[in-house]
Amino acid sequence: MASLPNGAAAAAGGPSGAPVVDKEVDFANYFCTYAYLYHQKEMLCDRVRMDAYHSAVFRNAHHFRGKVVLDVGTGSGILAIWSAQAGARKVYAVEATNMAEHARELARANGVQDIVEVIQGTVEDIELPEKVDVIISEWMGYFLLRESMFDSVICARDRWLKPDGVMYPSHARMWLAPIRTGLGDKKMEDLDIAMDDWGQFVGETQAYYGVNMNALTKAYRAEHEKYYLKSSIWNNLHPNQVIGKAAVIKEMDCLTATVDEIREVRAQVMLPISLDGARLAALAGWFDVHFRGSKQNPAAEEVMLNTAPDENGGTHWGQQVFLLTPSLSVSKGDNVKVSFSMVRSKENHRLMDMEFTYELHEFSGKQHPAVTTKMYLE
Amino acid sequence: MASLPNGAAAAAGGPSGAPVVDKEVDFANYFCTYAYLYHQKEMLCDRVRMDAYHSAVFRNAHHFRGKVVLDVGTGSGILAIWSAQAGARKVYAVEATNMAEHARELARANGVQDIVEVIQGTVEDIELPEKVDVIISEWMGYFLLRESMFDSVICARDRWLKPDGVMYPSHARMWLAPIRTGLGDKKMEDLDIAMDDWGQFVGETQAYYGVNMNALTKAYRAEHEKYYLKSSIWNNLHPNQVIGKAAVIKEMDCLTATVDEIREVRAQVMLPISLDGARLAALAGWFDVHFRGSKQNPAAEEVMLNTAPDENGGTHWGQQVFLLTPSLSVSKGDNVKVSFSMVRSKENHRLMDMEFTYELHEFSGKQHPAVTTKMYLE
Numbered sequence: 001m002a003s004l005p006n007g008a009a010a011a012a013g014g015p016s017g018a019p020v021v022d023k024e025v026d027f028a029n030y031f032c033t034y035a036y037l038y039h040q041k042e043m044l045c046d047r048v049r050m051d052a053y054h055s056a057v058f059r060n061a062h063h064f065r066g067k068v069v070l071d072v073g074t075g076s077g078i079l080a081i082w083s084a085q086a087g088a089r090k091v092y093a094v095e096a097t098n099m100a101e102h103a104r105e106l107a108r109a110n111g112v113q114d115i116v117e118v119i120q121g122t123v124e125d126i127e128l129p130e131k132v133d134v135i136i137s138e139w140m141g142y143f144l145l146r147e148s149m150f151d152s153v154i155c156a157r158d159r160w161l162k163p164d165g166v167m168y169p170s171h172a173r174m175w176l177a178p179i180r181t182g183l184g185d186k187k188m189e190d191l192d193i194a195m196d197d198w199g200q201f202v203g204e205t206q207a208y209y210g211v212n213m214n215a216l217t218k219a220y221r222a223e224h225e226k227y228y229l230k231s232s233i234w235n236n237l238h239p240n241q242v243i244g245k246a247a248v249i250k251e252m253d254c255l256t257a258t259v260d261e262i263r264e265v266r267a268q269v270m271l272p273i274s275l276d277g278a279r280l281a282a283l284a285g286w287f288d289v290h291f292r293g294s295k296q297n298p299a300a301e302e303v304m305l306n307t308a309p310d311e312n313g314g315t316h317w318g319q320q321v322f323l324l325t326p327s328l329s330v331s332k333g334d335n336v337k338v339s340f341s342m343v344r345s346k347e348n349h350r351l352m353d354m355e356f357t358y359e360l361h362e363f364s365g366k367q368h369p370a371v372t373t374k375m376y377l378e
Numbered sequence: 379m380a381s382l383p384n385g386a387a388a389a390a391g392g393p394s395g396a397p398v399v400d401k402e403v404d405f406a407n408y409f410c411t412y413a414y415l416y417h418q419k420e421m422l423c424d425r426v427r428m429d430a431y432h433s434a435v436f437r438n439a440h441h442f443r444g445k446v447v448l449d450v451g452t453g454s455g456i457l458a459i460w461s462a463q464a465g466a467r468k469v470y471a472v473e474a475t476n477m478a479e480h481a482r483e484l485a486r487a488n489g490v491q492d493i494v495e496v497i498q499g500t501v502e503d504i505e506l507p508e509k510v511d512v513i514i515s516e517w518m519g520y521f522l523l524r525e526s527m528f529d530s531v532i533c534a535r536d537r538w539l540k541p542d543g544v545m546y547p548s549h550a551r552m553w554l555a556p557i558r559t560g561l562g563d564k565k566m567e568d569l570d571i572a573m574d575d576w577g578q579f580v581g582e583t584q585a586y587y588g589v590n591m592n593a594l595t596k597a598y599r600a601e602h603e604k605y606y607l608k609s610s611i612w613n614n615l616h617p618n619q620v621i622g623k624a625a626v627i628k629e630m631d632c633l634t635a636t637v638d639e640i641r642e643v644r645a646q647v648m649l650p651i652s653l654d655g656a657r658l659a660a661l662a663g664w665f666d667v668h669f670r671g672s673k674q675n676p677a678a679e680e681v682m683l684n685t686a687p688d689e690n691g692g693t694h695w696g697q698q699v700f701l702l703t704p705s706l707s708v709s710k711g712d713n714v715k716v717s718f719s720m721v722r723s724k725e726n727h728r729l730m731d732m733e734f735t736y737e738l739h740e741f742s743g744k745q746h747p748a749v750t751t752k753m754y755l756e
Contacts, residue, residue, distance in 0.1 A: 001412075001421070001451070001516055001517060001518060001519055001525060001527060024402060034379075036601060037594060037597060037598045037601050038598075038601060038602070038605075041576070041579060041598075043379065044579070044583065044591075045579060050586070050587060054586075054587055073379070076591075076594070078587075078589060081589055082587075082588075082589070085588060102594055102597060105593045105594065105597075106589070106591070106593050106594060108593070109590055109592065109593030110589055110590055110593075138379055139379060140379060141379055147379060149379060198419070201419060201422070201423060205422065208428070208432075209428060209432055209456075209460075210460075210463060211456060211459055211460070211484070211488055212487055212488055213422075213454075213484070214487065215483045215484050215486070215487030215488075216415060216454070216480055216483065216484060219415060219480060219483075220415045220416075220419070223414060223415050223416060224416070227416075
């Protein structure tokens with residue numbers, strides 16, 4: 001035997017028939033990732049992320065001064081400490097993992113232990129002694145919704161935010177764009193190598209051990225096609241890889257969004273190509289979030305956290321690349337019609353199953369047949 | 379946020395206070411690894427493993443001819459198919475994951491579908507219509523006991539093996555040996571780099587974001603020392619890295635072993651050094667298992683599966699390297715006294731927590747102070 005160490009691939013799903021959300025499984029698969037300082041540091045080193053939240057808080061200190069704040073998933077406690085430094089009267093910093101202890105230490109070491117109260121637990125379970133003026137949280141996963149952590153922010157908001165309270169961030173958007181990339185060729189090559197290797201294995205197992213493994217060839221190919229071609233790929237793209245106009249496929253007001261609204265995302269967009277003689281090899285997905293305060297309490301200065309391709313360097317979120325096989329030859333003036341749907345994986349509600357249908361409408365008027373492909377964000 | 383994809387590091391443990399064995403967590407963390415054909419193939423390509431089981435079965439076909447066999451954790455079904463090919467009247471092949479479906483296909487494709495009955499479930503839960511003559515299983519994890527899968531074999535044996543039944547394998551041993559390796563220097567360097575990097579991070583976070591992170595330096599170092607120095611390292615060693623005599627630290631008769639007997643392993647051994655002017659940088663751990671049949675039903679030909687360092691190439695189990703910091707200068711004639719204990723990790727019963735105490739007794743009579751270190755097999 002010898003299973004992979006450190007449970008690699010564990011999040012790929014429980015057994016069929018498992019309940020959709022088992023709390024203990026969720027802890028073992030999800031929360032524990034955030035119990036490592038190594039991982040906290042990676043997020044704390046993301047300058048784009050840090051700058052956005054830092055600016056959002058300190059340039060809008062009027063939202064914090066004398067106010068009560070709730071930080072959902074405080075991790076190392078950074079947002080809670082900033083909230084205190086910006087003048088909050090009280091900050092409840094909720095953290096499910098043992099990282100809570102470190103957040104407590106950090107608050108103490110930064111002299112805000114009387115303001116920041118770290119509460120270890122899930123926001124669904126804990127109780128607060130009062131309603132709050134601000135909910136701050138860094139809840140965004142890959143392609144915004146991976147991890148499904150915004151569910152917890154919604155729960156916190158519905159339980160604890162005052163009627164005139166403010167959400168940090170206040171708005172979020174998901175984007176889709178046509179891109180060129182060599183990743184697909186590389187993955188196709190990897191798949192070919194894997195299948196050649198399998199072919200040799202089948203021959204050898206028959207020759208040495210008298211067992212015909214060919215019955216599993218189809219399943220082996222399916223497993224590997226899913227892995228190489230149908231799993232979205234993390235990448236920090238260069239802006240010149242984007243060969244057309246990006247489109248918003250989802251907009252969310254964090255003050256009013258519901259779990260029903262994010263459990264399933266559907267969109268149909270037209271992506272205009274802006275480059276001649278290009279190969280449309282993939283679509284890329286990313287997100288941005290905005291700090292605008294609320295209608296009643298607008299921001300003094302609006303701040304945006306953007307994870308789009310950026311030549312000055314990326315974020316730890318990067319972008320998600322969804323390979324198109326086959327790729328398409330496109331030219332300036334063409335349009336690609338994309339129908340997109342995303343639902344949560346049945347086996348793990350924090351992962352996403354997607355379906356893309358793409359259809360090339362040439363500038364000349366020629367229309368190509370639609371291609372539909374499944375894609376997995378794991 | 380953005381947690382690691384595919385739940386890397388997930389098996390590192392549930393939240394404190396979680397029950398020791400939660401079935402759903404266990405599935406998500408452990409069994410699912412075996413649901414990938416990719417992983418099955420890796421085991422099926424391990425020639426040392428395959429040759430040993432193949433020889434054990436076919437050179438002892440008298441144990442199988444006309445008999446009833448139970449395969450615990452059949453995976454792709456290979457051992458069940460061999461048992462049928464060796465003449466078994468009936469083979470019950472138990473598999474917890476969806477790999478069961480592939481095992482069924484494979485049995486069909488190899489014409490033994492009337493003999494091999496694949497049952498999807500855990501051996502703790504399933505029912506058989508009869509007792510069995512042979513239990514065959516490939517249950518060994520890294521350093522023999524990682525994964526704690528032998529518990530399930532014991533359960534199967536106590537529930538279903540006839541009084542004169544035979545275990546395949548019949549015996550198992552764990553070994554410990556003194557070795558030389560550069561791995562420790564490399565890991566120490568990695569730790570230094572990680573801590574330098576942390577130092578810079580602390581400075582920058584203070585300068586740019588007004589938060590003093592120094593309170594977490596100690597915890598960060600502890601986390602990284604555990605990761606780099608106190609986690610055992612998978613390696614396929616060359617025999618000339620072994621600088622003394624290996625010692626058996628555990629022997630097990632699979633016919634009589636109990637869970638109590640393997641839940642905790644303790645040993646005290648003396649390891650004689652056989653190389654002059656060597657540096658004892660680590661201890662290495664491995665195992666072997668034997669196919670000897672039983673007293674009443676001895677093997678016609680005894681077979682051994684050995685995972686010791688081998689210049690002709692290793693197994694997918696490799697060996698586990700336990701770094702000694704500090705390392706010791708040793709010479710021929712010296713002895714290293716090692717006290718070893720291993721218990722299951724509180725957070726995940728399939729992982730192991732170890733403690734080593736090592737003490738150099740020089741040939742000259744000079745005795746060095748004992749050093750005690752914890753070590754984790756994850």
